Amino acid sequence: GAVVSQHPSRVICKSGTSVKIECRSLDFQATTMFWYRQFPKQSLMLMATSNEGSKATYEQGVEKDKFLINHASLTLSTLTVTSAHPEDSSFYICSAREGPSFGTQYFGPGTRLTVL
Amino acid sequence: GDSVTQMEGPVTLSEEAFLTINCTYTATGYPSLFWYVQYPGEGLQLLLKATKADDKGSNKGFEATYRKETTSFHLEKGSVQVSDSAVYFCALNSGGSNYKLTFGKGTLLTVNP
Numbered sequence: 001g002a003v004v005s006q007h008p009s010r011v012i013c014k015s016g017t018s019v020k021i022e023c024r025s026l027d028f029q030a031t032t033m034f035w036y037r038q039f040p041k042q043s044l045m046l047m048a049t050s051n052e053g054s055k056a057t058y059e060q061g062v063e064k065d066k067f068l069i070n071h072a073s074l075t076l077s078t079l080t081v082t083s084a085h086p087e088d089s090s091f092y093i094c095s096a097r098e099g100p101s102f103g104t105q106y107f108g109p110g111t112r113l114t115v116l
Numbered sequence: 117g118d119s120v121t122q123m124e125g126p127v128t129l130s131e132e133a134f135l136t137i138n139c140t141y142t143a144t145g146y147p148s149l150f151w152y153v154q155y156p157g158e159g160l161q162l163l164l165k166a167t168k169a170d171d172k173g174s175n176k177g178f179e180a181t182y183r184k185e186t187t188s189f190h191l192e193k194g195s196v197q198v199s200d201s202a203v204y205f206c207a208l209n210s211g212g213s214n215y216k217l218t219f220g221k222g223t224l225l226t227v228n229p
Contacts (some may be wrong), residue, residue: 004159006159029121032215034217041224043219043221043222044160044205044219055127093159097215104148104162104165105162105217107160107161110157110158112157
């Protein structure tokens with residue numbers, strides 16, 4: 001149980017284009033979903049937190065107009081990287097929290113974004 | 117604020133060796149504590165967790181005990197395998213809005229045959 005999927009697993013795009021990444025909780029309803037960014041050999045950096053039907057809460061320093069988050073249902077959240085640039089290339093990981101679970105987060109497999 | 121300090125790596129061991137990865141924390145209240153494992157090119161997998169003092173989390177031969185008096189949650193395994201090679205993250209959640217996780221920096225473990 002508690003499986004989280006992400007799609008796509010890898011994406012390569014040209015500079016200036018937008019890329020959408022989907023995060024789905026497959027066998028539970030996610031009260032909250034989180035989006036992280038991970039640089040090589042580093043820990044995860046929380047970008048934003050989203051609750052279904054509400055606006056996402058962004059961490060300090062994360063551009064909300066660049067990283068658009070939509071949490072349309074209890075099983076789906078999307079991250080859109082708008083007007084992507086090479087510096088946005090990274091590993092993006094989502095996680096989902098099942099309500100009454102002392103805050104346990106279940107992570108997706110990650111999406112490798114490369115912007116040329 | 118909350119913080120997690122874990123042993124810096126990399127850690128290199130031979131197969132069947134004993135593993136300890138130290139983790140200490142600072143948090144308000146009574147946090148839940150977690151160990152996550154990340155295999156190359158993948159997301160994080162929950163390895164084990166403990167939600168209150170003196171709880172022992174265990175999974176796949178790994179163990180960690182929630183020690184409130186020393187604010188620690190050290191990860192141990194009696195006999196590591198090559199397949200245990202991965203990055204291990206200690207994390208805590210002290211409740212509050214949305215139950216955000218605070219992560220340590222991660223420890224790279226390499227197990228050689």
